[in-house]
Amino acid sequence: AQSVTQPDIHITVSEGASLELRCNYSYGATPYLFWYVQSPGQGLQLLLKYFSGDTLVQGIKGFEAEFKRSQSSFNLRKPSVHWSDAAEYFCAVGFVSGSARQLTFGSGTQLTVLP
């Protein structure tokens, strides 16, 4: 079965600083990988996804992520964080089997941005 680990429960950065959120997955085949963001009181919104091709993917709001098969990682990065980026971030891995379509989410990383 697939699984996702987000080792950092909470990260604090200063506005304008760079950001990297870690994600490690476990899955036997080529994974579908996603990063979602959840603002307080809201549902989840897709930031970016990877399922084939270029291992560096660009997303919305200036985020990017790099798929590294050798490390089973899909870390999320942003060169300069804005106060509005404060939210919870979820990494997810998906699989397809017949009509089964399923995402497994990590436990999330809460991002605090200091002024």
Add this chain to the structure above:
Amino acid sequence: DAGVIQSPRHEVTEMGQEVTLRCKPISGHDYLFWYRQTMMRGLELLIYFNNNVPIDDSGMPEDRFSAKMPNASFSTLKIQPSEPRDSAVYFCASTLFGPESLSNEQFFGPGTRLTVL
């Protein structure tokens, strides 16, 4: 499109009462998912449907939970009887996956915050 619509947004009930959560997916989507989010357990998949048919309900915690999708534009998640440990935020999400792809985004509703006293 209005996005995924969930109702009610907040529900407070007493232990033992029946609770029904509702979801209207985005028109044209062929998959619908129900998730539960708690501090202790994070985001858990409860059940999902493909073209109104339940595909996997292995995440449903116990028989007190049931879900239906009578048509492509409506789904319910019912808890009967409710217990305090069911208190959580319940999300509905929908997507158009098609026959072989998982690459499309799941669109989440705003969630229903359930409190069972």
